[in-house]
Amino acid sequence: MIDISQLNYSSADFWQQLTHLLAWEGVSDAAVTETVRNILADVKKRGDAAVVEYSCRFDRLNVSTMAELEIPLNRAQAALNNIPVVQRQALEQAAERVRRYHEHQKQDSWQYTEADGTVLGQQVTPLDRAGLYVPGGKAAYPSSVLMNALPAKVAGVKELIMVVPTPDGEVNELVLAAAAIAGVDRIFAVGGAQAVAALAYGTETIPQVDKIVGPGNIFVATAKGMVFGTVGIDMIAGPSEILVICDGKTDPDWIAMDLFSQAEHDEDAQSILVSPDADFLRRVSESIEKLLPTMERQEIITTSLNSRGALIQVADLDEAIEVANFIAAEHLELSVDDPAEMAKKIRHAGAIFMGRYTPEALGDYCAGPNHVLPTSRTARFSSPLGVYDFQKRSSLIQVSAEGAQPLGKIASVLARGESLTAHARSAEYRLKS
Known part of the structure; x- marks a missing residue:
């Protein structure tokens, strides 16, 4: 009722x-926190061996090497080829709409030149490598693959590593098909906190990524929170x-x-x-x-x-x-x-x-817009996942000899006010008098 x-x-x-x-x-309870902390430390220390061990234990797999946990890209392509036509068309149409929307978000580098020749600007570059966590087994979300992978690809991320648990060896064909459509570069049948650890720290087989995105259970969310700083994360949803x-x-x-x-x-x-x-x-x-x-x-x-x-x-x-x-x-x-x-x-x-x-x-x-969104009132200060989450911005500063004169004087005054003499003298060395 x-x-x-x-x-x-x-x-x-x-x-x-x-x-x-x-x-x-x-917030995770003490037991979850302790479990995740131990898994992270173990994977950081033992790499592939720890990932294989936890995958066998938690997902009830019978494997002995990481090679057995990597899903070949041709397996994903086969899934795309073999799913019902109506499902393939729906995935492809959704992917095209998501890709087209996110192309509007892509930011370009910019700069301007001041009257004295000083050049200021911003250089926008994509992340080198991103990790995508995808829930597996019965809780399969091919739509999340598209929503997380396509903005990364539009941003220009060079390599996208997908991890997806396969409990009892159960592989979801729609998830693999979505990975093929989105252009995921490598896929591993790994889940849980051990997958987050592998992406964050890198192992002999799974490369370290710069950012981890994608939804997961309380163990995954807790792990993402703990590795933040070593890598970037999208959000704790x-x-x-x-x-x-x-x-x-x-x-x-x-x-x-x-x-x-x-x-x-x-x-x-x-x-x-x-x-x-x-x-x-x-x-x-x-x-x-x-x-x-x-x-x-x-x-x-x-x-x-x-x-x-x-x-x-x-x-x-x-x-x-x-x-x-x-x-x-x-x-x-x-x-x-x-x-x-x-x-x-x-x-x-x-x-x-x-x-x-x-x-x-x-x-x-x-x-078309992303479905990875801020929850629990965090929309007060955060935004949907987008291309901008996979781009970095570097400031560009090229001061001319003429521009160094007024800027050097300003910097000198402020630096000496902060008792940072080396800062002041570094600027003063460039002054003509």
Whole structure:
């Protein structure tokens, strides 16, 4: 039975209730932390041997060398050739849309010359090598392969290493097919914290990468947090979220299913509807009860909605916008008459889905923008994964002899003010008098 929270903006303790609803503790417990720390240290020390040992233990594999854990690229191509035509076409069409969108994000180097001949600018270069973690086994997400690999390729990353666990030797054909389409360079049947360690530190077989991207379980997320600094990471993602703002004019069945689309991910996922129309909230609640028995993941959806879901009544759409900016949701649907105008007032959201015909699900697969998005209110300060995550920027500074005169004097004054004499004298040496 659904017992979803009902909140009202007019309540005296509304913000307290909302804050409590949004709270999610994603920190690993002591046992997970200790396990991951030991695995990282072991892989760093023993390399391939440790990776093979953990893969056999955790994924129940029977292998003795890393060579047995590398999946040849022709195996991925064979998967692409052998999957049903309709699936191949869907993957290829989605990939093309994702690639085309991300090409618009690519940044170029730039520079300008000042009147005295001093040249300043920025040189943009891609990462040399990136690592892509892909969940494996039954939890297979070929869409995540496309969303993580294609921006890296558009950025110009020279080598993309994919790791994917294959518990009990179970290989997902769609994941391999997606890897072939995205142009992944090497694939290893390795998962868990040991895969993150191998990518971060490098082994005799798996090369060290510059950045690790891609979703994983609590062990993977914990490992990514621990290796940050040795390598870059995309983000530590929390449970999936959707916030829908609706004026009451959209079919309530549509909105109920949009809420389900995130709730079915897992029990911690969060689905929230905000509307100024009390009767519409009631009708959506009725749609939830009606449609829930038809869902394959009924139990997961029920737990998610009962524990973290909410129907929020506001006085008007301005209050709805205020609520949305506080929540800073991963996915925000604006199911209203003028979504473009409303979007201008949204300051915090991972992705904004505008209009009644733009369900979040399209963004997960084929709209084009990336589906790797900030969660747990981190959209207040972070952005979707993109080409820019695989590019670095180096400042360019070439000071002319003439330009060194005023700049040297400024630097000298400031350096001596900080008691850094060598800094000052280094600048002063370039002065003509």
